[in-house]
Amino acid sequence: MRRFRILTGLVLVAFCLFSCNKPGGETPGGKTPDIEKGEHLADVTYQVNVYSFADSDGDGWGDLKGVAQHLDYFESLGVSALWLSPVQDAMSYHGYNVKDYSAINPKLGTEADFKDLISKAKAKGIGIYMDYVLNHSGSENAWFQSACSDPSSPYRDYYVLSENPSADVAAGKIDNYGGSKTPGMGQWYPASGGNLGYNGFLHFKLDVSNASQPKLTVTQSSGPAQGSNSDSSVKWFIYENNPFRMYKTGGNVYEITLFVNNTWGVLVKDDPDEWGNHKWGAKSGDQVVEFGKAKTLVKGDAANDLTFGGTNLQYFASFDRSMPDLNYGPYATASESAAFKDLAASADKWIKMGVAGLRLDAVIWIYQNQTAANVAFLKQWYERCNTTWKANGGQGDFYMVGEAWCDNAEAMAPYYQGLPSNFNFYYWYTLKDRINKAKGNDFAKTVLYFRNLFQAQRPGFIDAIKLTNHDEDRAAEDLGKSLEKEKLAAAVLLTSPGKPYIYQGEELGYWGNKGGGDEYVRAPIKWTKDGPVPTAALDGKVDNAMLSAGISVEAQSADAASLLNVYRNFSQARNSYKALARGEMQEVSSSNNSVALWTMSCEGQTVLVAHNFGAGVVSVNVPGGGLSSDGILVSNGVVTANDTSLTLGAYASAVFAQ
Numbered sequence: 040m041r042r043f044r045i046l047t048g049l050v051l052v053a054f055c056l057f058s059c060n061k062p063g064g065e066t067p068g069g070k071t072p073d074i075e076k077g078e079h080l081a082d083v084t085y086q087v088n089v090y091s092f093a094d095s096d097g098d099g100w101g102d103l104k105g106v107a108q109h110l111d112y113f114e115s116l117g118v119s120a121l122w123l124s125p126v127q128d129a130m131s132y133h134g135y136n137v138k139d140y141s142a143i144n145p146k147l148g149t150e151a152d153f154k155d156l157i158s159k160a161k162a163k164g165i166g167i168y169m170d171y172v173l174n175h176s177g178s179e180n181a182w183f184q185s186a187c188s189d190p191s192s193p194y195r196d197y198y199v200l201s202e203n204p205s206a207d208v209a210a211g212k213i214d215n216y217g218g219s220k221t222p223g224m225g226q227w228y229p230a231s232g233g234n235l236g237y238n239g240f241l242h243f244k245l246d247v248s249n250a251s252q253p254k255l256t257v258t259q260s261s262g263p264a265q266g267s268n269s270d271s272s273v274k275w276f277i278y279e280n281n282p283f284r285m286y287k288t289g290g291n292v293y294e295i296t297l298f299v300n301n302t303w304g305v306l307v308k309d310d311p312d313e314w315g316n317h318k319w320g321a322k323s324g325d326q327v328v329e330f331g332k333a334k335t336l337v338k339g340d341a342a343n344d345l346t347f348g349g350t351n352l353q354y355f356a357s358f359d360r361s362m363p364d365l366n367y368g369p370y371a372t373a374s375e376s377a378a379f380k381d382l383a384a385s386a387d388k389w390i391k392m393g394v395a396g397l398r399l400d401a402v403i404w405i406y407q408n409q410t411a412a413n414v415a416f417l418k419q420w421y422e423r424c425n426t427t428w429k430a431n432g433g434q435g436d437f438y439m440v441g442e443a444w445c446d447n448a449e450a451m452a453p454y455y456q457g458l459p460s461n462f463n464f465y466y467w468y469t470l471k472d473r474i475n476k477a478k479g480n481d482f483a484k485t486v487l488y489f490r491n492l493f494q495a496q497r498p499g500f501i502d503a504i505k506l507t508n509h510d511e512d513r514a515a516e517d518l519g520k521s522l523e524k525e526k527l528a529a530a531v532l533l534t535s536p537g538k539p540y541i542y543q544g545e546e547l548g549y550w551g552n553k554g555g556g557d558e559y560v561r562a563p564i565k566w567t568k569d570g571p572v573p574t575a576a577l578d579g580k581v582d583n584a585m586l587s588a589g590i591s592v593e594a595q596s597a598d599a600a601s602l603l604n605v606y607r608n609f610s611q612a613r614n615s616y617k618a619l620a621r622g623e624m625q626e627v628s629s630s631n632n633s634v635a636l637w638t639m640s641c642e643g644q645t646v647l648v649a650h651n652f653g654a655g656v657v658s659v660n661v662p663g664g665g666l667s668s669d670g671i672l673v674s675n676g677v678v679t680a681n682d683t684s685l686t687l688g689a690y691a692s693a694v695f696a697q
């Protein structure tokens with residue numbers, strides 16, 4: 040869906056103008072890197088899944104204390120910030136369906152634990168970024184429960200609610216669509232009276248005298264519930280989270296009494312397993328069951344859930360029924376909406392507590408993939424948070440990074456008008472493509488193309504580069520589980536311009552794809568060779584074969600050639616040399632297709648970066664020369680150099696003093 044569009048015919052600009060105006064750094068000169076204690080030049084961020092990172096209390100859930108207990112680990116990786124998965128009280132383990140934006144999830148710890156983590160991390164020069172979900176709340180949020188159950192609720196405007204969505208959409212009354220007549224994603228769900236389904240005994244009577252228009256009559260019952268009929272000759276079922284075969288009580292009449300307890304309603308089916316044309320339900324706009332009154336059913340795509348309640352109130356959700364979209368009214372005045380003010384008040388609380396940044400989830404869906412509307416909203420949100428930050432003594436501008444996951448970098452770039460930083464998904468799409476094709480000599484060109492796109496939108500942009508995250512198949516998976524390629528990817532990430540993000544487990548070489556569930560790309564850290572890992576949040580969906588002794592932090596720390604140590608070495612170099620940390624990138628022409636060459640320069644300091652994207656040993660001539668093996672600041676794999684001649688072994692990387 041978000042496949043990288045191959046870049047062709049680009050007008051390439053050799054270099055861009057980016058500031059590198061902070062003090063610090065040593066001049067490279069073949070000496071041992073002198074890392075500047077206390078100052079993290081490199082601006083490396085580590086993405087933590089709090090629920091699976093480290094468990095401090097043995098309940099099987101990773102927790103905030105567990106994160107605080109491993110600050111030394113982040114220091115060893117040269118990290119200056121942590122992006123925590125959502126820590127607010129939420130409905131599910133991943134936290135992206137928030138119940139209370141102002142409370143800490145008790146599964147992860149207490150507010151005191153969170154304050155303690157902020158304080159201990161800050162003492163080590165590490166900032167804490169909170170994940171903020173502005174597109175939707177969880178359906179168990181008290182705001183949503185009130186909005187659905189009480190027509191005079193003050194929270195009605197917090198959500199996208201309608202008794203007649205098609206008419207309201209046609210009339211342009213759905214602000215959430217951002218001016219469009221169709222949503223970019225998502226659908227409407229019944230929100231009948233706050234009880235979206237039912238909780239009690241119901242009797243169902245189905246009359247199929249007219250086979251193309253069966254009629255269903257539902258009455259309330261005192262029970263008891265009948266089990267599913269064992270007579271397989273009957274093909275009619277009531278579906279309530281499972282199919283229940285009905286009982287034939289007349290020529291064309293089938294009946295059953297069930298205990299219904301769900302949040303969505305019921306359907307009728309004429310096959311226990313198949314859906315499609317075997318699904319029968321209510322016509323759109325006629326979903327609410329009136330007890331004792333027969334309802335004529337329709338089938339297939341026209342069939343909607345039969346719901347129970349007094350109104351036809353429906354709500355819109357971009358993702359799924361447990362995540363009702365929040366409503367900020369017309370985008371130009373979003374900051375005046377009640378939902379915005381309430382969410383901003385919670386953000387104020389956390390910023391005042393010492394949070395150093397926010398990561399904003401799913402920002403392109405806030406106004407249904409309408410870029411101008413989303414940008415207008417994000418400007419207002421950023422200004423509000425930055426004002427709070429500065430009022431509380433924050434230095435510089437507040438950090439905020441958006442998940443503007445668009446189809447390509449060109450579509451994402453305008454989001455820089457709203458936010459100072461955005462994730463560069465296209466960086467990884469390019470890098471994995473080029474590594475797998477053993478083609479390195481256009482990599483710097485492509486990175487510079489991205490940076491020029493962003494620069495045109497926002498001078499001072501912060502390019503949040505990354506390999507993968509919690510919503511993507513693992514980097515190792517994309518690289519065929521080749522450890523050599525993973526080491527190369529790490530070295531490239533940490534020698535590229537921008538703000539690198541390392542995703543939990545990537546530094547250990549974790550693999551996994553989303554095919555069996557998202558949990559498989561969110562695996563716990565294997566700290567020791569033999570110790571337990573926190574898996575309770577993942578419901579047992581863990582690849583135990585992957586979590587072997589050899590992949591552990593303990594084992595890899597002891598192995599100088601491990602992937603973990605490649606991350607540590609390159610991060611240390613990035614923290615030691617300002618040219619590498621925040622220099623301007625300039626492409627250097629490469630005479631070999633598999634070799635990527637560029638320089639990074641800052642305040643008169645320049646380093647040469649070289650990577651071999653291929654499996655063969657290659658030699659290239661480097662214009663200007665002056666290279667020597669003594670001038671290598673950091674490397675991985677076999678690298679030799681003699682003046683203008685540079686030789687790189689398979690997937691090798693090196694940074695040279697210039």
Ligand code: MG
Pocket residue numbers: 093094095096097098099100101102
């Ligand atoms: Mg725990």
